[in-house]
Amino acid sequence: MAGIEVTSLHKRYPDGTVAVEHVDLSIGDGELFVMLGPSGCGKTTTLRAIAGLERQTSGDIRIGDTLVNDLPPAERDIAMVFQFYALYPHLRTRDNLAFPLRAEGLPKAEVEERVGEAARLMRLGPLLDRRPHRLSGGEQQRVALARALVRRPRAFLMDEPLTNLDAELRADMRTEIKHLQGELGTTMVYVTHDQVEAMSLGHRIAILNKGRVEQIGTPLEVYDRPASLFCAAFIGSPPMNLIEVELADGHLRSKSGLALTPPPNLPRDRSLIAGVRPEALEVTEPGAEGSVPGRVVSAEWLGDEIIYVVDHGDQRDVRVRMPLNVRFAADAPVGLRHTGGPPPVYDASTEELVA
């Protein structure tokens, strides 16, 4: 087991595309570290550079104490799970699992013991004699995980391993992966574009955008205080409402007059944008205390909650998360007020968190 250090990583392809602009990561030993970002943000390239499948243009990668820049993938002592599983199609499950061990030249008895152990851990018993095309997507992914396990590597790299599974299975596998990582205590770097996966799995999350790290933090930190407007708009479903605000008489006020609790030490001379979570707002009867007048544009019933889209005279409508027992019809006149604590506030020009 080992931590992973990525320093000033830069990857530029011969055709001129820059996949990774500048990435620094420090992944702790035994950590489940998630890289999250939209497609093309450089997360997969970073992971492949750690695996040794891509050679970075500049920058250093250390696994444990070893500088692995010039090591081929096989000598980095890592295992990787791919989006398309990449099980060898001509081999039965048993041989797929044994394959990396035989490649290492382990004695037969040990190969069998380790395959048995991995099969037990991933509950693959009945599938051992099938070939990949006779396995369902979820089974294939379990085999792929088991194949990564048998190596007992210093770190696992996961490249969107659940993307091709249907929603229900994905949730099960998510739990399984998290449980497995906790049990084995092996460092895991997990790449995904799915924020739910990132939030539920990660000890820490790195949000990448355009080849740069926008924020690294625990799921709570990332959710509560997104480090930039990009993170604010990316995390949460629905994401934060980004409201243009001004500091006036001790309150943050939007153009519509919506008052927010201001965080301390706000800079005065800049145009500001507040990030307000949908659950930090409240739809009230029109004219309720502290509310601004608004109008329900639409309402989405999600079973356990309702998301109201409210026009409050601002440029952008806001989304408000409300419990089911509060019901307003579409087009109904309502009030809108802020109920949470001080929201994170961003500089409109630099798009960075200022307070």
Next chain:
Amino acid sequence: MAVSVNEAVSAGPAPDQRPPGRRRRGRGRVAIEVAVLAVLAAVMLFPVLWMIETSIKENRDVYAIPAKFFDFTITLDHFKDVFVASGGGPSTLSGSFLNSVIVAGVSTVLATVLGVPAAWAYSRFSVKAKKDQLFFILSTRFMPPVVVVIPIFLMYRQVGLFDTKLGLILIYTAFNVPFTIWMMKGFVDEVPAEYEDAAMLDGYTRLQAFWKFTLPLLLPGIAATAVFALIFSWNEFVFAIFLTSSDAVRTAPPAIAGLIGGTTVDWGLVAAASIVFALPVLVFSYLVRKHLVAGVTLGAVRR
């Protein structure tokens, strides 16, 4: 409103009555289709049938008027003449067939050996100006052989490749490599790169990963591509007739064409030679037909 409701109701029972009607129409349609196709097949296949007949007729039956369709004596003399010279020993035609086998076979193998790794590289790696390079490679096929054959003839005479099998092999390879690269790139694109990534993490080098995992999955595609390359080299006529002069080097297509001309034409021999010439490609395509179908349709289904 009322009208539309009535329509909807009256449309209800209709589906129950439709199936027998459709079946009846279907049966009549099938009969017509079969008849049309039979006529078409007869028309299309008549030259082939006539060629086969001619090849097994005595010479006097070949020239008989009215033409004899069924009541002729069967002889295999023409086929013997294709391979055996009149004084005994192998005929010039049999030499030409051997040349065809060598030239088509070697150029197909060369084109495959060069083209498949190139296709893999173009599919897997990020190459500078990849699209332009691929377009350039394809552009070498834009000109038909008859346009480039004169300059190639002059060049070949200079470098001593004129009237050599090597010369033909090289030019056929040059024509088949672009085709192989383009067709194989499509097949390689369909094989997930993750297989190679996984193999590399399991301790193989990139080339080993290609050799052990990607190549076996590409075999149907390679078979399909090689058959097309083989057919091109086997049937090629323009280069063969311009770039060879001696019987020792000449391939089958110009040799068979050379049988026609002069004062009398031995049609029986021409027909027999044509059948012998057409057979290998037919047999080969038949043997790899499964791969051909798999190969040609591989790109049709998205994963």
